[in-house]
Amino acid sequence: DAGITQSPRHKVTETGTPVTLRCHQTENHRYMYWYRQDPGHGLRLIHYSYGVKDTDKGEVSDGYSVSRSKTEDFLLTLESATSSQTSVYFCAISDGQGGDEQYFGPGTRLTVT
Amino acid sequence: QQQVKQSPQSLIVQKGGIPIINCAYENTAFDYFPWYQQFPGKGPALLIAIRPDVSEKKEGRFTISFNKSAKQFSLHIMDSQPGDSATYFCAARKGAQKLVFGQGTRLTINP
Numbered sequence: 424d425a426g427i428t429q430s431p432r433h434k435v436t437e438t439g440t441p442v443t444l445r446c447h448q449t450e451n452h453r454y455m456y457w458y459r460q461d462p463g464h465g466l467r468l469i470h471y472s473y474g475v476k477d478t479d480k481g482e483v484s485d486g487y488s489v490s491r492s493k494t495e496d497f498l499l500t501l502e503s504a505t506s507s508q509t510s511v512y513f514c515a516i517s518d519g520q521g522g523d524e525q526y527f528g529p530g531t532r533l534t535v536t
Numbered sequence: 537q538q539q540v541k542q543s544p545q546s547l548i549v550q551k552g553g554i555p556i557i558n559c560a561y562e563n564t565a566f567d568y569f570p571w572y573q574q575f576p577g578k579g580p581a582l583l584i585a586i587r588p589d590v591s592e593k594k595e596g597r598f599t600i601s602f603n604k605s606a607k608q609f610s611l612h613i614m615d616s617q618p619g620d621s622a623t624y625f626c627a628a629r630k631g632a633q634k635l636v637f638g639q640g641t642r643l644t645i646n647p
Contacts, residue, residue, distance in 0.1 A: 466625065523570070524570070
């Protein structure tokens with residue numbers, strides 16, 4: 424596996440609470456991504472980063488924010504969690520230097536009650 | 537708005553059969569079409585990919601067929617094995633290293 428870790432791996436939280444998920448890479452890749460995976464929807468891009476402090480929205484960014492203060496870390500924050508944000512969240516990385524492959528982390532299962 | 541439509545949603549094939557998973561897209565600006573394989577509890581992993589200037593690509597038992605005029609591409613698995621049982625996702629890239637995924641196909645290969 425590419426050097427990607429996600430933490431926590433599982434989390435249960437209550438509606439209205441803030442939640443932060445962490446993605447850490449050891450590959451020094453430029454691009455980092457956050458996806459959510461839901462049945463019938465495949466993987467949908469939430470936000471991505473193309474460098475330190477450089478981020479942009481994906482197709483389902485409402486209710487989420489991200490930060491990238493170091494090359495190796497990409498944080499996803501749910502400002503006020505809702506039940507619709509119950510999902511499996513995947514981080515991915517790519518080097519963007521002619522390499523097309525995105526490498527995915529192991530995922531975080533988030534349940535909002 | 538689903539930019540990449542994948543079918544079928546689930547597929548059951550006997551060992552040795554040839555499952556075929558299809559994807560269709562609308563955006564002619566897509567320039568890269570990968571297939572990802574995902575086992576339960578794991579993240580997706582790249583299986584095989586194709587660019588639109590090629591009509592077919594084979595890697596081992598896996599083949600992508602690409603029809604640019606029809607805006608369709610498909611994954612074929614030759615001599616399928618129970619170990620191929622997984623969820624498969626097609627995807628398309630539209631620049632800035634961003635992928636758009638299909639809905640996924642849960643493939644079961646029966647012994």
